[in-house]
Amino acid sequence: EIVLTQSPATLSLSPGERATLSCRASQNVGSFLAWYQHKPGQAPRLLIYDTSNRATGIPARFSGSGSGTDFTLTISSLEPEDFAVYYCHQRSSWYTFGQGTKLEIK
């Protein structure tokens, strides 16, 4: 099973700041990595798929990069609605998820 490890566990930032979230895979997943945003009581929302492609309706401030085993989600300038938990997800070998990074308001 491919294990995804996200860092940091919690990220405390202010609106307007830049957020950088990391996801490391235990094996090479190629470019088959996605990012989801999850707010309490809501359905998770697909943000980025295949490493760097924004899903429909996702603002341009969200971007993804990486390949192989190391991936990054960047939010260029945080908006109040961006504070949530973010999960990475690989589909290279079955489906596994990272443990999440909680992005909280500083």
Next chain:
Amino acid sequence: QVQLVQSGAEVKKPGASVKVSCKASGYTFSNYAIHWVRQAPGQRLEWMGWINTGNGDTKYSQNFQGSLTITRDTSASTAYMELRSLNSGDTAVYYCARLNGVYFDPWGQGTQVTVSS
């Protein structure tokens, strides 16, 4: 718009079964697979299995072989997840999600299942 709406919260006793529904709208149900994912308290999301809504074929995670059954009713555009022999470790929020191409989009709102004596 494309939407998945799940059934409400459930409380079950150990050893019982639970069946959660996931009703799709806004698209042709049989054209997209439905997957089930759960999240236990303090744990990461865990993929459980999926159903080909067109022909009914299913595939389950090894972690749920023998205890999980996923079905669908195409006339109702609804998928179902049944988990048997529940124990406290099955207390979790259960999500359905449409496989849109190769990723999960959208997801249902989640169904809390609590297993308690």
